[in-house]
Amino acid sequence: MGHTKHNPIVRALFNDDDVVLDAVKDLRSSGYHISEVYSPFPIHGLDEAMGLKRTRLSTAAFFYGLAGLFFASWLTYYTMTADWPQNIGGKPNAYWFLNMPAFVPVMFELTVFFAAHLMCWSYFAVNKLYPGAKAQNPDPRTTDDHFLMEVELEGKETDLTKKLQELGALEILKVEA
């Protein structure tokens, strides 16, 4: 979406999720580039219709979880086997793996802890969400019941405006990017 900076953008406001989804499909098949859609709720199929790639956050979460698992294994190994081994309740502790069944709960919890928290931090970071950030939506109605589409203007403005009107846009506004 980085290359939208140079072309002017046309913003079109809609008031229905199905209309905006159909409009995205229609415009894309006519060769337009949809740079953004702001919506009050997730619209199923919109990411595919816009040609967005799958997010990799779940893959990241897997590796974060793995890191948590390794950390917990190391922590229990270091504290219970390496640094100060103690005979607790007669549980075998000659080496880590023998004592490991008792560590499963902690290993599980830390796996979840790492996966969930680091994934959420990544989510905030890639979305540029932080306390006090300026609202990213240009029109406040898009968190209520309106849907705002940003189309890159390539070619004649009147063609695109006419097409957007046909597709059900309520308001159309050109902005220089």
Added chain:
Amino acid sequence: MHYESPVRNSLILGDKSYKDITNDIAKPVESKAPRAWWIAFSTAFVMFLWGIGCILYTIGTGIGVWGLNKTVDWAWDITNFVWWVGIGHAGTLISAVLLLFRQKWRMAINRSAEAMTIFSVIQAGLFPLIHMGRIWMAYWVMPIPNQFGSLWVNFNSPLLWDVFAISTYLTVSTVFWYVGLIPDFAMIRDRAINPVQKHIYKILSFGWGGKAKHWQRFEEVSLVLAGLATPLVLSVHTIVSFDFATSVIPGWHTTIFPPYFVAGAIFSGFAMVQTLLLIVRKIFKMEDYINIEHIEMMNIVIMVTGSIVGVAYITELFIAWYSGVEYEQYAFLNRATGPYWWAYWAMMTCNVFSPQFMWSKKLRTNLIFTFVISIVVNIGMWFERFVIIVTSIHRDYLPSSWSMFSPTFVDIGIYIGTIGFFFVLFLLYARTFPVIAQAELKTILKSSGENFKKHHDEHGAH
């Protein structure tokens, strides 16, 4: 494309549009608090202050101010801990497990249920902290390098597993809740008129703008968090039950504890969700969103989990007899017929008998009846923990040390205080947070809204 079978009941009643949903859910945040809210809040606040006083008295004087004695050395503190953690479970069950099962009815209730989870786990967390006696040493439960040579915490101990389980549960539930709240805070921010309010919601909403890519990530993150929270919630009460099950006390040393505790937790949690939401929907006029369909679904969960708990009670009795261990047999005989018989039968009546009324459709769709049962169930679940904990230890191997437990005003005060604290948090939440996940709810309006469903039935799907 928004088709849903006509067999399913509408989840959003009335002729609603997206705008109506926004208005209805923003209303409690934007309007003045009703008188009932102030009455409830001041009552809860007084209870909270009383609890703080009792906690400070305990910390200043020592655990001796509680009713504990040499035989019953663990009583209300741990009873309350397990009770509060259990209540928390329904929130995660609704938001995570029902998300994985794609149950649309969760959307009207998940926000408040998760709020309940977080607030009740906070209450639960207080008890282990204060029952340490020396709360300023609480950091000793963390595996940190220390001044005692290299003496570490004991990772073989279920009490330490609990530390990890509860803190993971509390923090993961909180981020799960917050990720879902951000788009709804943005909705309030974008319509706020008062500049102070607008600024607060600007901070809270993290700048959310509802971009397509962000929604895609939002859905992915919600799904993965649900996938992580589902085994997490099961693990938490499993580990809580290990506190007892790994001991060698007759009545505690029971392999059925993990599933039995989890079922009991869901049971009591759903009852608390019913209690809270029946009030919320009434005071904030949300009957169109939290309707009979939701109440009935939750009552069915209460009925099923109540029956599971009943089976567990009976299994325990059977296994105690079948084990052939004299002490195990006596522990259960003493529970049911000993000096604490009244607690045992209160538990049996509230938890096993009372939910069976929910087999009747008429009763499970009756609001007043539901409200009464939801309170009864929570009383019963408190007794369950009391029965497990106190009746198992009050008559030990040495009859000369047999004893009873009687709570002091401090025990009672701290318990009442946590109830007050819980309601203080919940009432503040209900006034300042969007109590229904409105962004998610809007996604099901066209498939489950009454007006849209009627339209489909009359004109066919399209």
